[in-house]
Amino acid sequence: MGAELDKNRIREIVHSMVCEEAHLGEGLELPEDIRLIENLGFDSVQLISLIARIEETFNIEFMGSRMLFDRFDNLGHLCDLVKEMMEEKQCGRGENDGAI
Numbered sequence: 001m002g003a004e005l006d007k008n009r010i011r012e013i014v015h016s017m018v019c020e021e022a023h024l025g026e027g028l029e030l031p032e033d034i035r036l037i038e039n040l041g042f043d044s045v046q047l048i049s050l051i052a053r054i055e056e057t058f059n060i061e062f063m064g065s066r067m068l069f070d071r072f073d074n075l076g077h078l079c080d081l082v083k084e085m086m087e088e089k090q091c092g093r094g095e096n097d098g099a100i
Contacts, residue, residue: 005058005086011079013057018075021050032076054078060085 005013015030022040024030036042042050051062051072060082065071072078 007083010082014079017053021046033074035074
């Protein structure tokens with residue numbers, strides 16, 4: 001998948017993955033603030049599966065503070081995080097670049 005993705009396309013892809021993991025029907029529109037655990041009933045296995053699918057699809061890797069749940073507790077936060085990671089990848093820097 002190319003690094004040139006805008007937030008709307010990222011949201012569309014992540015939204016689709018969330019719906020599949022939550023076993024929701026196609027065409028259902030989820031609000032940005034829908035919470036993965038509280039509203040959609042995600043368990044730890046579903047969260048890990050979702051993160052793995054996102055990593056594979058976008059060719060990114062969740063590491064360090066990116067694995068803190070508050071960074072991806074709802075759909076909007078998750079999309080923002082993926083967008084941020086894609087931008088860093090495009091610029092050739094990562095979360096741990098420059099660390100000693």
